[in-house]
Amino acid sequence: MVDNSQPEVNQKPRPRPVLPEELIREEPILEKAYVCVLRERRFASQAMAILANCKHLPCPRHLKRCHGTRIYLAALDRLPEGIHGPAELRQLLADLGLDLALLEDELETPQVPAKPARSKAQMRAATAHWPLHFHPDPRLEALLSGAALADLAPLESAAQLVATAARAAVGGTCCSGAAAILEPSRRGPPRVLALARASLDRHPLWHAAMLAVDLVAHGQGGGAWDLKPRQLEGTGKRLRLRVRRPLVFPPELDSLILVGDDDDDEEEEGNGEEAAYLCTGYWAVLVQEPCPMCAMALLHSRVARIFYGVGNPRAGVLGSRALLHNVPGLNHRYEVWSGLLEAECARALDSATTI
Numbered sequence: 001m002v003d004n005s006q007p008e009v010n011q012k013p014r015p016r017p018v019l020p021e022e023l024i025r026e027e028p029i030l031e032k033a034y035v036c037v038l039r040e041r042r043f044a045s046q047a048m049a050i051l052a053n054c055k056h057l058p059c060p061r062h063l064k065r066c067h068g069t070r071i072y073l074a075a076l077d078r079l080p081e082g083i084h085g086p087a088e089l090r091q092l093l094a095d096l097g098l099d100l101a102l103l104e105d106e107l108e109t110p111q112v113p114a115k116p117a118r119s120k121a122q123m124r125a126a127t128a129h130w131p132l133h134f135h136p137d138p139r140l141e142a143l144l145s146g147a148a149l150a151d152l153a154p155l156e157s158a159a160q161l162v163a164t165a166a167r168a169a170v171g172g173t174c175c176s177g178a179a180a181i182l183e184p185s186r187r188g189p190p191r192v193l194a195l196a197r198a199s200l201d202r203h204p205l206w207h208a209a210m211l212a213v214d215l216v217a218h219g220q221g222g223g224a225w226d227l228k229p230r231q232l233e234g235t236g237k238r239l240r241l242r243v244r245r246p247l248v249f250p251p252e253l254d255s256l257i258l259v260g261d262d263d264d265d266e267e268e269e270g271n272g273e274e275a276a277y278l279c280t281g282y283w284a285v286l287v288q289e290p291c292p293m294c295a296m297a298l299l300h301s302r303v304a305r306i307f308y309g310v311g312n313p314r315a316g317v318l319g320s321r322a323l324l325h326n327v328p329g330l331n332h333r334y335e336v337w338s339g340l341l342e343a344e345c346a347r348a349l350d351s352a353t354t355i
């Protein structure tokens with residue numbers, strides 16, 4: 001019999017969302033709990049009414065109190081004060097007014113989920129042990145299922161662009177490569193606004209993402225460094241200036257911008273619509289996972305999504321050494337994917353100079 005199935009030799013790996021372990025893991029963390037067992041299901045409402053008013057035996061918010069004829073009482077390691085085992089627990093139930101004749105003689109100690117389910121997959125796995133209250137997070141489900149990245153082609157084009165730009169990067173051992181800032185659009189593919197490669201031979205802070213963010217600021221009439229983007233020459237630098245051709249640094253990267261991608265060197269004033277604040281809503285495409293400085297610059301500039309090709313085990317903080325985008329208390333969060341054109345990006349980094 002002939003096997004007509006085609007090997008997927010050209011199948012590129014999809015970028016992977018970078019998420020904390022507690023969101024990715026499917027198997028629940030379990031803990032033992034005391035449960036009482038009703039002799040008949042019809043006694044459940046009576047038992048539930050008594051327990052509902054009992055502050056000594058609270059049910060964790062993520063667990064349902066009742067599972068068939070079983071009623072959750074307390075985790076083994078969080079018994080009420082003065083209660084040390086099943087005999088005292090049964091006595092507490094009697095003191096609360098529950099008729100012990102409704103219960104089987106022995107309490108059981110099943111494993112129940114210790115924490116709330118965060119995803120549908122976690123919910124399915126956890127309910128095999130004990131029923132849960134659960135409200136799915138549509139954003140998280142879209143990240144986990146891949147639905148959040150419907151059209152990969154424009155992202156791969158951008159990754160190809162930054163990989164090509166990175167071949168002549170001058171980076172350090174902690175951060176290197178090239179970066180692009182993209183403006184997503186509902187009407188078509190995202191537009192490249194800025195492209196930069198690491199230039200540490202010229203300035204110690206000129207990491208790729210730092211330069212890309214500063215180029216966008218130049219396009220908005222600001223910018224911290226004197227990068228002199230050629231595309232802005234002769235223009236009045238005013239807020240809401242929208243340059244159609246991507247701003248690049250160093251200038252020779254302009255040769256990578258395909259003619260026809262944009263109207264050559266034309267610029268237009270903002271047509272009445274408010275420009276984004278810094279990089280609000282924009283996407284960043286990087287060859288390498290950013291260092292802490294670059295990751296914070298992207299955070300402060302409010303990018304919405306970051307895609308990188310290669311992990312940065314020495315200093316990366318979006319997956320390798322830390323998950324900056326999961327640190328509580330920060331005033332902005334972005335979504336992060338790794339592995340976008342990973343092989344091409346790795347080859348580009350091999351070609352880059354490290355100082």
Ligand SMILES: [Zn+2]
Pocket residue numbers: 174175176207208209290291292293294295
């Ligand atoms: Zn950096």
